[in-house]
Amino acid sequence: MTIRPGAHCLFACAAWALRETGRSYREEQLYFLADGPVVEYAGAAGALYPPALDRIAAALSERLPVSVRLMNEGPGESASRAAAGRAEAGRRTLLVVDSRALAYKSFYRLGESRNHTVVLRGIDAARGAADVADLFLLEPSGEIGCWSGETDWRTLAAGVRHALWFEPRAAGSSSAAETAAAGGSSGRAGTFAAPGEPSDPEADMAEGLVRFLATDGTESRGLGAYRQWFASIGRQADEAAGELDALCREVYYRLRIGSVRHLLGYTKASLGTRLAKRFGEPLEDMLAGWKRLGASMYKAGAKQDREALRRAANAAAVRLDAMRGLLTAVAETAAVREGGTE
Amino acid sequence: MKDALAIASIVAEVLSLDREETMNLSPETDLREFDLNSMSAVDLVVLLEQRFGIEVEEEDLLIDRLCTPAAIERLVMKYKGLPAGGDAR
Numbered sequence: 410m411t412i413r414p415g416a417h418c419l420f421a422c423a424a425w426a427l428r429e430t431g432r433s434y435r436e437e438q439l440y441f442l443a444d445g446p447v448v449e450y451a452g453a454a455g456a457l458y459p460p461a462l463d464r465i466a467a468a469l470s471e472r473l474p475v476s477v478r479l480m481n482e483g484p485g486e487s488a489s490r491a492a493a494g495r496a497e498a499g500r501r502t503l504l505v506v507d508s509r510a511l512a513y514k515s516f517y518r519l520g521e522s523r524n525h526t527v528v529l530r531g532i533d534a535a536r537g538a539a540d541v542a543d544l545f546l547l548e549p550s551g552e553i554g555c556w557s558g559e560t561d562w563r564t565l566a567a568g569v570r571h572a573l574w575f576e577p578r579a580a581g582s583s584s585a586a587e588t589a590a591a592g593g594s595s596g597r598a599g600t601f602a603a604p605g606e607p608s609d610p611e612a613d614m615a616e617g618l619v620r621f622l623a624t625d626g627t628e629s630r631g632l633g634a635y636r637q638w639f640a641s642i643g644r645q646a647d648e649a650a651g652e653l654d655a656l657c658r659e660v661y662y663r664l665r666i667g668s669v670r671h672l673l674g675y676t677k678a679s680l681g682t683r684l685a686k687r688f689g690e691p692l693e694d695m696l697a698g699w700k701r702l703g704a705s706m707y708k709a710g711a712k713q714d715r716e717a718l719r720r721a722a723n724a725a726a727v728r729l730d731a732m733r734g735l736l737t738a739v740a741e742t743a744a745v746r747e748g749g750t751e
Numbered sequence: 752m753k754d755a756l757a758i759a760s761i762v763a764e765v766l767s768l769d770r771e772e773t774m775n776l777s778p779e780t781d782l783r784e785f786d787l788n789s790m791s792a793v794d795l796v797v798l799l800e801q802r803f804g805i806e807v808e809e810e811d812l813l814i815d816r817l818c819t820p821a822a823i824e825r826l827v828m829k830y831k832g833l834p835a836g837g838d839a840r
Contacts, residue, residue, distance in 0.1 A: 697813075701813060
């Protein structure tokens with residue numbers, strides 16, 4: 410099966426691996442089903458993170474008609490061993506790895522350590538070779554491509570942090586619908602598309618946005634996390650003695666990967682024709698605004714300009730309010746289906 | 752001409768290229784082919800600001816405003832208040 414570049418390593422790989430179970434979901438759809446927008450703020454580190462993988466796995470398990478298995482690498486369990494066993498049986502497994510263990514590209518090997526997700530789809534134990542698909546290959550030029558081929562298994566295995574995979578739900582197992590209904594987090598619990606039936610990306614996006622918007626005012630999650638994070642950047646502008654450049658690089662990276670830019674891009678990608686006419690351009694404009702703001706923050710670091718970083722952090726708080734307004738309008742309009750009923 | 756030389760030096764520095772090689776690039780060469788990315792584009796802006804005493808605004812920080820030698824020259828001229836190609840050549 411051919412591969413093509415995605416917009417985010419985890420969700421692109423998940424969409425591709427999921428097809429093995431006979432289910433077809435778009436990358437952006439899985440992002441919303443997984444509560445991907447609900448980023449988390451770690452107060453001690455003053456940093457923003459994508460949702461924790463165990464939360465993503467739990468959300469997908471609740472909302473997808475498949476079993477979702479997550480295994481960590483560490484004492485008591487070996488994600489790499491489990492993945493190797495599945496690969497020998499020809500089954501796909503998502504591996505979340507230290508990017509420096511990806512020997513097939515020098516910029517991974519020599520670059521900064523980041524979590525990166527690839528799909529392990531085969532293994533040749535005798536030759537120590539792993540067959541890997543990388544669906545979000547961010548080149549140093551900024552161009553996004555993809556890659557598939559063999560890489561050294563021992564090097565890769567040493568960098569494995571988590572493994573995640575999908576399996577058809579066993580007949581008679583407790584249904585995801587029951588779980589979802591009990592949790593009250595999915596209004597469409599029990600309405601899973603059968604294999605081959607089209608699912609509804611726009612509805613999944615709208616429900617994901619509603620859950621995301623409900624996080625405003627909460628501690629350390631979603632919109633609440635963004636508000637805390639930008640406030641902390643303003644404070645760190647004063648405190649980060651001599652480290653302003655590193656702080657701004659990290660802020661730029663976090664705005665680029667797994668936060669507002671993916672939220673807006675995936676929202677736009679989920680729009681059907683009716684909503685795209687009304688919201689496509691405003692979403693694109695807002696995305697461009699966040700790109701410029703990220704560049705401003707990076708520039709503040711490069712110039713060691715603390716005042717510029719403080720100004721940019723304040724501007725981000727204003728942009729968050731505008732984003733909340735736009736996404737609320739998208740979610741509300743999506744909820745009103747053709748014919749005027751919810 | 753001296754502005755063009757200064758711009759070439761800065762581009763060469765940011766992209767780790769030879770200055771002579773940079774001078775010989777066509778004005779419409781896409782610098783992304785030489786690994787200009789969104790971050791190095793901002794690094795380029797910072798050096799342009801220092802060299803020319805200008806302050807580039809947020810709207811001009813994205814790579815599509817800086818991805819060719821001609822675009823960079825236009826940007827510098829804009830902030831120096833000169834028409835493109837308006838330096839002492």
